[in-house]
């Protein structure tokens with residue numbers, strides 16, 4: 366499914382929107398304005414952009430601990446997302462979720478989670494629900510290379526296959542699970558071949574190229590929507606920063622870093638869009654300055670918003686009474 370000029374502009378805007386959001390997050394985090402920790406999505410923007418641009422508004426995404434990019438790419442309001450990270454009452458979870466539980470249900474985000482690989486079974490449930498309701502909605506489930514070594518990976522892929530569920534399994538292979546290189550944790554060159562064991566078709570793409578991601582996901586979405594079941598797409602990518610907080614990522618070889626940082630997701634989609642006549646240098650710069658203002662406004666909004674009052678601490682907490 367080839368990307369149209371309109372889609373190329375969309376991919377550029379979404380990739381850049383995520384990049385500028387994350388740069389602003391890093392800036393605010395460095396000023397100690399964000400409590401807890403953050404797992405930045407810087408470097409991996411083309412994955413979220415390529416996936417979310419291939420989805421409909423009423424489709425769903427399941428996120429991870431590295432979730433800001435997924436939420437923003439799916440169309441969440443940047444002000445509410447930024448306020449959430451600062452723990453403010455105007456945040457999308459009223460300031461009670463923060464970075465690792467950021468979500469925006471109204472934009473189709475099922476949730477983010479700090480428990481590695483716990484999103485996969487949730488995606489199975491959401492896809493089963495869509496199938497039973499006959500809505501033709503699909504679910505894209507993001508997870509890392511590390512998560513693919515967790516038991517829920519096998520259980521979820523198996524169920525999605527036998528029940529023919531409308532799921533797109535998106536592995537963001539950024540080569541490391543914290544400080545553990547993928548080579549030490551996975552015997553094969555690609556994670557994608559594991560899908561064969563569950564009779565699920567798979568594809569390996571350049572995760573820094575939003576067009577490649579989009580085209581693979583668009584095919585998978587069409588299969589899922591037409592009742593032909595799940596697909597697994599492995600996106601090879603790289604994070605610009607360490608795993609979280611102040612991890613300087615000293616375990617990564619310098620040559621490897623230089624090679625990946627030289628293949629920047631924003632620069633790649635900008636060059637493709639310009640070469641295809643979808644953008645000019647001028648229109649690309651206009652979009653950038655518009656998006657930069659959006660992020661500056663979002664940060665200001667988050668800073669001046671109030672913290673939730675202590676009396677509301679137990680609001681929205683659910684218990685099952687039997």
Ligand SMILES: Cc1ncc(C[n+]2csc(CCOP(=O)(O)OP(=O)(O)O)c2C)c(N)n1
Nearest residue numbers: 431479480481509510511512539541542543
């Ligand atoms: C069940 C579980 N085990 C371990 C951890 C600690 N932990 C947090 S992130 C992480 C690495 C995850 O790697 P990956 O799935 O590749 O995602 P990435 O951080 O690279 O985006 C680990 C082991 C956890 N949060 N949950």
